[in-house]
Amino acid sequence: MAEDQTEVESKLEELTLKEESDVGSVGNEEATDLLIKHPLQNRWTLWYDNPGKKITSQQWQDSLKKIVTFDTVEDFWGIFNNIRPASKLTLGSNYHLFKEGVEPKWEHPDNFKGGKWIVTIKGRGSMLDQQWLWLLLGVIGESFEEENEICGCVVSLRKSQDRITLWTRNAYNEAVQRRIGYRLKRLLEIPDNITVGYQIHSDSMKRHSSFNNRNRYEV
Template sequence: MSEQVDQPVDQQVDLTTIPIDPTGDKGQDSPADRDDELITVFHNKDNFNVKHPLQNKWTLWFTKPSSGKGDNWNDLLKEVITFNSVEEFWGIYNNIAPVSELALKSDYHLFKEGVRPEWEDPQNKHGGKWSYQFKEKRNVDINDLWLHTMLAVIGETLEEEEDGEVMGVVVNVRKAFYRIGVWTRTIGKSIPGRGDGDVAGGKGRSVEKGQRILHAIGKQFKEILKLPPSEVVEFSGHTDSAHSGSTRARSKFTV
């Protein structure tokens, strides 16, 4: 009997149909129609009239498996939806396939609005990523780990507000492993050509400070993944990965 992740992509949830409004159409009066009471999603998960905005807008992307017929990366990568509130996040999350049910060679990407989950994107090309592979797939609750990784990134808890390093998070579904990664804007060095107005990697940040910020992100990421001290999370630069032709480029540092 084959594993569930081997099912054809066309049997997955159609991501283009994800509703941005988690209330749906109930065919009844909603508290949102009343002006005398403020109701949040924590009071009523179906009917509420108050939203909790996020600090940034975020876009969910999906990479479908290649057909093996020379598919172009841009044809496989699909932009799904952009959201900017807690309520919209849960409405989306509750209507997409969990990671454990995705076909092999599928990916979810959750990035700041305007940033494509690609090495070549102008906001990624000087950066890198923290990543960890879970090789014992049957013993890993990948859905819970991915959920908490997303909550950390949209909740801005992976870094300090002024750091401005985190670009997005990625989960890869492969035959031999699951991999979760956190993409950063720099590799701990200033970005050439950036002005003082750019928060991340701008003028005035020393290499030592940049690397301290990245190490702090790595340590927080390791805690979210619930890894023991003996396990190693690696950081590598996108440029090195591109030159090596692999997402498993030699690590620059570890936590």
């Protein structure tokens, strides 16, 4: 695994429990302390939707379902290991992971002036699942220096190509967004010769679509 992935995992490992053999080697009081869950810096909510084709905005909102909210390392792994992998979702559906209180909607106050970095993935399978996990670990592990800019992330399955997006709060701060974009590429091990684009939500709202919009920035 590359250096950036090791860095993300090492941050989370600092929070996780010791191996069962370690727990067994200490007294009951110490073992109880080791079993305490390890909190994340933020609370996160996992959402799911599968709206189908050619639906209205209201129909999409009706299809959006909140699955669970969590705030510890242990709860994250318990959820991740027991839900369907992203690559096995139905075409047209999405997983959304957002900070608690931030709905995965363009119109939400935390997203309204923001946008998203978009990573497209051709060939559904282990690559999609791997990069989605790396991004999840990156956001909940506060791997981005501009942590307050991060709203959430989405994985979307589509017929032509799947994609992963990272949503940020302020689309018009170019310097910050470019730093996030470069960090995203390193986190997902995207080669330098592959371009990742950033689109603003206001364009999506005008077109009622998040696909095929022009990129405001590229890295």
